[in-house]
Amino acid sequence: MSGRAQLSRLLAVALGGALGALARVGVDMLIPSNDWAASTLIVNVLGCIALAALSAYGARRSLAPVVQLFAGTGFCGSFTTLSTLLLLFTTLSTVGYLGYLLLSVVLCLAAVFLTHSLVDRYLARRQERS
DSSP: OOHHHHHHHHHHHHHHHHHHHHHHHHHHHHSGGGOHHHHHHHHHHHHHHHHHHHHHHHHHSOOOHHHHIIIIIIIIHHHSOHHHHHHHHHHSOHHHHHHHHHHHHHHHHHHHHHHHHHHHHHHHHHHHHO
């Protein structure tokens, strides 16, 4: 890979990461009273939806690697946050954390499955009509 191609990939991840981080802070600002648990759950579910849509679209249509790096690695990588999810363990009771962790996993898995299925069906129907 040429130096120019490597640079464009690095810039795609950096720009996507910057925008994802800004979006993450934006969600925090919209959630009243600095509720870490709520904002973390929201961004993780939204990030799963975005990544599943990107994956489903990429499976049906060709996406340039730079787009995948920008949206998937950059934006979704900085928007979602496993570290904050795990940090909540220190602030919630054990029972509360386990319930929250279970809710997070169930909602994120459902978001991935439903979004990927819906985008895939939509693109398949569009392709049949073409």
